[in-house]
Amino acid sequence: xxxxxxDEDPGPPPxxxxxxxxxxxxxxAGIYTAxxxxxxxxxxxxxxxxxxLPTPFGLVRHGIAPDHPKMRAIRDxxxxxxxxxxxxxxxxxxxxxxxxxxxxxxxxxxxxYTYGAALxxxxxxxxxxxxxxxxxxxxxxxxTGHPDxxxxxxxxxxxxxxxxxxVGVGNVALDVARVLARTPAELESTDMPQHVLDALxxxxxxxxxxxxxxxxxxxxxxxxxxxxLGELAEADVLVDPADLELxxxxxxxxxxxxxxxxxxxxxxxxxxxxxxPGRATVTLRFFARPVRLLGEDRVTxxxxxxxxxxxxxxxxxxxxxxxxxxxxxxxxVGYRGGELPELPLDPRRGTVxxxxxxxxxxxxPSPGEYVAGWIKRGPTGVVGTNKHDAxxxxxxxxxxxxxxxxxxxxxxDDDLVAALRANGADPVLLEDWRAIDAAxxxxxxTHGRARTTLHEWESxxxxxxxxxxxxR
Numbered sequence: 145x146x147x148x149x150x151d152e153d154p155g156p157p158p159x160x161x162x163x164x165x166x167x168x169x170x171x172x173a174g175i176y177t178a179x180x181x182x183x184x185x186x187x188x189x190x191x192x193x194x195x196x197l198p199t200p201f202g203l204v205r206h207g208i209a210p211d212h213p214k215m216r217a218i219r220d221x222x223x224x225x226x227x228x229x230x231x232x233x234x235x236x237x238x239x240x241x242x243x244x245x246x247x248x249x250x251x252x253x254x255x256x257y258t259y260g261a262a263l264x265x266x267x268x269x270x271x272x273x274x275x276x277x278x279x280x281x282x283x284x285x286x287x288t289g290h291p292d293x294x295x296x297x298x299x300x301x302x303x304x305x306x307x308x309x310x311v312g313v314g315n316v317a318l319d320v321a322r323v324l325a326r327t328p329a330e331l332e333s334t335d336m337p338q339h340v341l342d343a344l345x346x347x348x349x350x351x352x353x354x355x356x357x358x359x360x361x362x363x364x365x366x367x368x369x370x371x372x373l374g375e376l377a378e379a380d381v382l383v384d385p386a387d388l389e390l391x392x393x394x395x396x397x398x399x400x401x402x403x404x405x406x407x408x409x410x411x412x413x414x415x416x417x418x419x420x421p422g423r424a425t426v427t428l429r430f431f432a433r434p435v436r437l438l439g440e441d442r443v444t445x446x447x448x449x450x451x452x453x454x455x456x457x458x459x460x461x462x463x464x465x466x467x468x469x470x471x472x473x474x475x476x477v478g479y480r481g482g483e484l485p486e487l488p489l490d491p492r493r494g495t496v497x498x499x500x501x502x503x504x505x506x507x508x509p510s511p512g513e514y515v516a517g518w519i520k521r522g523p524t525g526v527v528g529t530n531k532h533d534a535x536x537x538x539x540x541x542x543x544x545x546x547x548x549x550x551x552x553x554x555x556x557d558d559d560l561v562a563a564l565r566a567n568g569a570d571p572v573l574l575e576d577w578r579a580i581d582a583a584x585x586x587x588x589x590t591h592g593r594a595r596t597t598l599h600e601w602e603s604x605x606x607x608x609x610x611x612x613x614x615x616r
Contacts, residue, residue, distance in 0.1 A: 161553030162188045163545060164252040166560065168239055168484075169259035170195035171202020172222065172527050173517025176534035177256050179225040184538065187545055187552060191231045192252065192560050197291065198236040198572040198604050199580060200226060202260060204527065206290045209319040210334035210597075211326065218527060226574060234561060235572035236605070240485035242569035251560045254512045254541055254550050257503070258534075261481040261494055261518040267311065271437030272475075276301050280316050280476035287323060287344070289337045289597030291604060299339075302347045305472035309446050311434055312476030313356035313363040320474050321352045322372060325379040325426050335588065335595040352379075352426045353468060357433035357451055357459045360387065360404075360411055361394035366526075367406040374414065379424040385415040387430040393455040433459065437473055446470045479523040487513075495522050501537030502544070511549050514541055572608060579611030580604055 165181060167174045170193045178191045199205060201219045208215050226233050239248060248255055264279035266272060278301055285293040308324055310317050323331070328345040336344075356363055373381045388411055390398065398405050411428065419425050431451045438445040450464040480494025488505055490497055496515045497504040503513035516537040517530050525533075544550045564571050572580075580598065588595040598604050 160188060162190045163254065163550070163552040164190050164192075165541075166192045166194055166248055166252040166255045168194050168248075168255060168257045169202065169517070169519075170197075170200040170233060170235065171258065171260055171517070172204060172218075173260065173520075173530040173534055174202070174256075174258035175200070175222045175225045176531045177258055177516050177538060178228070178231045180531075180535045180538040181541075182225070182228045182230050184542060186542055189230055192234050193226070193231055194234045194237050194239070196236075196238045196259075198601075198608070199577060200233055200235065205597075206285060206288045207316075208288075208527075209284075209323055210288060210336045211323060211331060212319075213334070215527075216335075226577075232561070233572075233574045233577060234564070235577060237564060237569055237571050242564055242567055245484070245486040247563065247567075248560075249512060251563050253552055254514065254544075256501075256514040256516055256537060256541070257484065257487060257496060257519055258515070258517045259481075259484065259519055261479040261523045263480050263482045263494070264475065265478040265480055267434060267475050267477060269434055269436055271439065271443070274437055274439050274443045275441070276304070276439070276443030276471060277437055277473045277475070280310075280312070280320055280474050281479070283320055283474055284316065287336055287340050289335075289340070289599035291599060291601045293599070295339070299343045301472050302343055304348070304442075306348045307351045307469045308349055308353070308472045308474065309434070309468055309470040310352060310354045310474045310476060312478075313354060313358075313365055313428075313430075314476060314478075315365050315369045317354055317474075317476035318365050318369045318373060320476060321354050321426055322376065324349050325352050325373075325376050325424050327377050330377055333593055335584070335593065335597050337597050337599040338591065339599075350424050352424070353470075354426065354428050355432050355434060355446075355448065356428070356430045358453050358457065359390070359394055359430050360408060360428075361390060361397045362453065362457050363404075363407065363430070365407070367403055367410065370407055370410050373426055374410070376424075376426070379426050380417055380419055381414045382417050382419060382425055382427045383411050383414045384429065387428075388412055388415055391453075391455075393457075394453070397457075431459075433461065434473075435461070435465065437470075438467065443470055443473050446473055479518070481519045481522075493522060495519055501540040511544070570605075572605075576608040576611070580607045582611070583607035 167177050178193050181189045181191050204219050264281040286298040310321050432448045434446050435449045436447040437443050446468045448466050449461045451459040453459050483489045496519050498515050501514045502509040514537050516534045584595045
């Protein structure tokens, strides 16, 4: 062994080991988590951003309505985090299929689960299982080109949909109502797959009714989303003036919340509208809840009960019912998180039990396991809400590193991608995603659009293989 003399310069010390973090879910929460990890200076990091799909961006790609190009453009901002040299996108990888949770933990020092809350909540009423009854998640997946969308079921429901009832008064419900009421010309420039544009153009939609079980003061949509209904080219928005008569508790809420106040102002403008011949209608109906879907072989109507709302904002039925004709019913009453193999889940809240992002198993923190985004807090907030949420989780993770709970360099495997390929998986990396991106832009150009979404697993992966073949 060579002995270094006291006068000899030993050279620079070796760099500290990097903290290797796997982020499961490449939607906004996951990308903001990767961004927060790479922006901090306390610990050098290497981040693998894993997604089941071969494409990043999650609900920005498959949740924001395609007729919202400015909102969908947020993916250009998110892409900057993917370009960071310490971040590696690893798509087309499903935890539980291609890699177990223990195998994932063996390959990295910490895991942050950010896979969202993609399951829908049900109404729990008779007739909900009838053909012509859809979850908003199914319709949104279809019109955004999600590769798992049930195209046949959605298109069969739309083909007869002259009268549509949308249950819920959040932004997703308004998205659904707006997309169904738009003309083909209004949707032509979007990045919707061509079969979606064709099916929507052929759908005979004339009436869309949006049902809210509580009043306008309790509705959760934003004013921007609401106003856009009034900009439809060939549809009139109708509101019953009686639904806008507020009790003292609702008036207090309006006075205390600027969004609610702005919403009421928009709704009161629409209360004077009447249906015009030859135009579609979008009716916002409050204090109404569905109690039964009618029909034998498919949905033909919705039995609706009038409600009253108490001072605490709780709705209860009055027993007064009416029937709305409906060829299609779309429920949009919330999302919930699904189970990931070997990860705990609170079935009531649809979230992973956690404390400031630390996963709790049996009430105690599980070293090296974290959550961020909807699977952490539930389906609340807008896209930007995930940035603060991710920063909180990363701060928790870094505190655990400082405390020695998580140790950089503790993973057993040298390379997660190599481990995946050894398991027979075919991960899609950033350059592969760029090939998909380029293929979508090229497809859009053939229709005179900026982009057309590739909607099938086969076509997405074929774009990767074709690009790889060209570079050989």
